[in-house]
Amino acid sequence: MYILIFFLAHWFLSLFAQTFYLHRYASHKMFTLNKFWEKAFYIFTWFSQGASYLVPKAYAIMHRMHHAFSDTEKDPHSPHFFEDVFQMMWNTRGMYNGFAEGTLQADKEFKGNYPEWKFIDKVASSYTSRILFGLGYIAFYVFFATSWWMYLLLPIHFIMGPLHGAIVNWCGHKYGYSNFDNDDKSKNSTPFDFFMLGELFQNNHHKFPNSPNFAKKWFEFDPVYPVLKVLHWVRIIKLRKA
Template sequence: MEKLGFVVETPLIQRLQRRHFLLFDVLPLLLVLATPLYWSYLYRSYFEVLLFALMWLATGLGITVGYHRLFTHKSFQAAWPVQVILAILGSMAAQGGVTSWVAIHRLHHEKSDSEGDLHSPNQNGTGLVNRLKGLLHSHFLWMSRHPYPNVVRYAPDLLRNGHVAAINRNYYRIVLAGIVFPAFAGYLYHGDARGVLSGLYWGGVLRIFVLEHIIWSINSFLHVFGARDYETKESSRNVGALGLITLGESWHNNHHRFANSPSFGLKWYNLDPGFWLIKLFEIAGVAWDLRLPDAKQVDGRRLMR
């Protein structure tokens, strides 16, 4: 255990990390790589494309709006039903329980790109080989075994939130529900076992695989490639062209400069679907206290071009 109990490492925690890594990180990768073996058994209609898109969008918003902007950074307040829905959808993304995810991300902001950052791509030295090792570590391999942030220190607010704590305890059941639901939808639409397999693949396996690599790319590639509009203590970058597919997360340098802002794009014309959803929540009266920086702060802190 590190001094002051900031992180914890025990054999039990390491076994749980390996299990999660194999189940939800390695297995989807292997199943997608093996797609040619069973491609002919899958339905490939507009229904499957829609099922994939809806499951990807719902669980992706659960991560960026729920796990990230609401629970980690408390960039806005939300009614408890919204909190519950976002926590459930985020859990279905198979990125870890909400309490663990929040603790890890808060540690990331505290130690970003320095000693103690669990997934920095910039801690392996210089040179092409070392840079590639750093990217591979930050994108994927770090999850197989890593120091576990002490949730009592990093996420005490979530431990006190009864609704979130209950969802966190049922994380594996919720992940399973996120896989069973599209399989059942495939059966209802097609009425046969092939429909079940297709729903399982498109709305479950492929959706998890695509979403997790989009999310991981924020940790890896967006700490190496892209534009730096603000001077920050780490090497976060912006890639605005990826704003839609990352649901706004690709404005990563903006986020590190204004970590408590519910808007990552900062400007109205910067594509940030996660913030659009938060604004809809605000209009509906189920979200409030959006902690937006004012225009003077946003423009005054930009790097000179």
């Protein structure tokens, strides 16, 4: 029981950091944060993603490129140019590392207006940080695992951030239904996207990239949008008009 709780907590906290901070804030600026909360959620993203921490700057640049070149040869991670999801992840990894380390420069239109904290990026991306988080995951499993099959979940903790991105980009551009013609292959994989916190409403999102609510039809539900409304109501964030 403890292992399943730990796994689900890591899954959804890491996923929330990705959809809330990296995607909706860093990439699209669907809402604003003051300096205190921007740094607080920066730290939250590090601790929730842990061993698979993703640098907001690199994530934002790649995501903006994904929207500009959706499902074309210039798309950093369209599933329609790779034989399988592993090749797509490997290609994405190489480009991400280039932007994160500064060895690859993006076009001017994709740069700027994203949170950047170089000290935290350096520490969180270091082998030391990743190894310490990894050892923490292993220790938890050693102490609380009650069956061998639970250890099958352990490797997922090490790749949680990239895995979430791979699921969204692969499934969200291959499987499901379309509400809008976006001149790409984006899909809504499911009308009730609890497992990926609304990220699989890709067709809706590509039609309205700055809308904080990824659900657009009456039967669709984006579970993060009500959270954004509450955070707006308590003045932690300020939603902008789409």
